Amino acid sequence: MNLLEDFSPGLFIMQAIILLILIFLMMKFAWKPIMQALTEREEGIQSALDAAEEAKKEMQNLQADNDRLLKEARAERDAMLKEAREIKDKIIAEAKEEASEQGATMIENAKATIKQEQQAAIAELKKNVAELSIGIAQTVVKKELASQDDQLKLVEGMLEEVTLN
Template structure:
């Protein structure tokens, strides 16, 4: 049983050794270990705070990127709308110009038809007048073969001219 129960001398020397090791550790090792632990703790806290700052910055950047993306989309929509309006305006202007041009061409065609009609009527009148003169000339030649009939026609014509 002596093996299981320690002796008083063993306990004494173990206590003195323990106190000596405790004194030496507290004198030489405890301060550097505690300093290293404090430095480690502060570096971990700094790393955590920097990670939190980085997280906040990332959220701010993400919000900024989303804002820029929304602005870019709005700008794209505005440009597309302006382009659509411009194309509609150009189409309407082209339609209006084509309508005006067709109206002008129709008016010119009507005027040309009217001018051609007038020219044809004038030509028909001239032709009718020429034919009437030729017919009258032929009739007068037949009726006025003798001199007395010619004298009678001239005197009748003179009476009509003085009356008008």
């Protein structure tokens, strides 16, 4: 109640006029810069949010691209490994086939060589048997024909055989 007793209408009006002048001056000089600063800040925050959202989308796109590239790289790696395995198997098969062919050729050559050597040995053996037979025959004939009576007997025996046949 003490406040109502100290109330002065002139002071109140003066303070109200000063308040209105201050509000007017604030609106005239401070309100626009403050509102402009708030608007700029809001726009800055919004552009930062938009940029962050754009960056997020870009990161998702990059992640998708990375995943796609990774899948492609894996598929390419698998294809290269498959191709390398096929080439390895082909080389091994070719090497086995070539080794088999060379082995067969070597076996055929060895058989031919053995047959030639066998024929040469048989021919040599025949030659040796013939020479030995001739030597034995010469020795027997010389022994048989050493005496004249034996020679006559041999010639007569041969003549008898010739006439009998």
